[in-house]
Amino acid sequence: MANREKTPQRPRKSSLDQTFETSIDPSVIGDKLFGHEEAEDPEDGPVVFICAKCKLPVGDSLSWDGTEDTLQIRLKKITENVVVGKETRMYEPDKRSMCLIVDLICQGCHSVIGMVYSSTPRKLDHKRFTFCLNVADIDSYVLGSANKMLAAEGPSEQLVTLEYRGFVEQQLKEVKLMVVSMAQRIEEIESGL
Template identity: 70%
Template sequence: MAARESKLKQRKEIIHTTFESSTDSTAVEEKFFGQAEEDEDDGPVVFICGKCKLPVGDSMSWDGSEDGQNQIRLKRVTDNVVVGKDTRLHDASKRSLCLIVDLFCRGCHSVLGMVFASTPKNLDYKRFTFCFNVADLDSYVLGSASQMLAAEGPKEQPVTLEYRGIVEQQLTEMKMLVISMAQRLEEIGVQNECDVA
């Protein structure tokens, strides 16, 4: 049990560090690690370009995060992400040279991250995943909208005691009118019978 709590605490620290500027860490923890203690109603997270706001991916294709490099990894992305053609050397850590290809936003052509094309054995888990720089992304949690419009139209109004009283008075007046009309029709019917006889 202590090991599980320690692991959960480690995950929380990673999430808080990685997403401190772009996403609510509680939502990220719940969706990505399934360990959230509160708010089980949050929806999936949509990641969007920080500049032009085009969607680039979502949490349904989550592959992991790198706290030290402030990156997230996704297995799949939208067509708004363009994989560059030129490979270059990247020093991921001491004595860990990699070949990478840059990821660009189709809308504004800004660099969003990279794809590791060749890695040393200790970084094989990153190969052929889409690694995004968190600083270049924004995010939106589906279902997090809370603003609603009041009753539509100028004629609609909430039912208050005063409004209810007015409606009941109008119904009573209509009932009295219908009763008096029925009595009048009955009198006319009786009068017609007398005239015929």
Template identity: 60%
Template sequence: MATRGTPEKCLLNRMNLTYDASSVDSSVEEEELSGQAEEDEEDVDDRPAVFICGKCKLPIGDTMSWDGSEDGQNQIRLKQVTDNVVIGKENRLHEVGKRSLCLILDLFCRGCHSVLGMVYASTPKSLDHKRFTFCLNVADIESYVLGSATQKLAADGPKEQPVTLEYRGIVEQQLMEVKMLAMSMGLRMEEIEAGLQEGRDDARQ
């Protein structure tokens, strides 16, 4: 399942850690669980994440190309993206702050054509760090942390559902209908064969 992206790299990898509650109430166990939770969260933060289009779910990049984030604009910056990101051809003016006009090119998703972010074509000197990077809008993307899958089958496989009287009655009814249909088809075949035999006898006479 994809988790929505956030401006901070560490927030992109946040997960809700769930533990089975123990019937023993002990402060020692609470400390152990707390320490384990911190270790697991740090481990999750170190895992790479894949960024996908928030609308059609095509992959557009990953944290291996991470370049930074822009809290004020709710954006993340990547050095590289996949071919699913299309760079627009028309420059337009974009005001980052007071007296900070830039020329940008919009970034589009190849699959659904939705806007994903922008590329800065021209910036004032204070914003030169944004040039030659892909600035993606957090609101338009989602992320999936690799290795975050938790659901698995038990060692003895999926549990079999108990057969209820209601389910058994439905099965028996269906079997009875199949049996009646087979008998009806058998009688019909006998009638057809008898008719064919009469036709042969008439032809001989």
């Protein structure tokens, strides 16, 4: 039998116990979407991307298109909460690349959260006509990550079962009988005065 070397497995990142994460690591999201993680946590759900300022949803990981840097993520689709600007402008991502872009604007707070490349050099063609969201301008929420529940109001609180209900009804009858007999005695005392 051949002696196989085990490839070292990269350590899994611990999931954040927060409702809204303040930063997004696009490589982690890409790994989860495309199955690059060795053992995917079944509790991890799709990611909803939200505007960092007004918290309106702007897209989700089901329309993921990719990323190659930590500054932007690309989506194939966005929500109706994002407006594509009307004015095209020049953008220079590096010294040798000139692009034409249109801003993506959050409809809730009117802040620019990304761009659409309408004209690119050949090396950036993969970005053309996708929704590129700026990581600095969005937050994310993982569906299914909520874990807080209302706790019982103390150790004496118990569930209402048929037996418990019968017990409570019996005690209420006894209290009612006692109140009626006390009212009769008060009437007798008042009539004697």
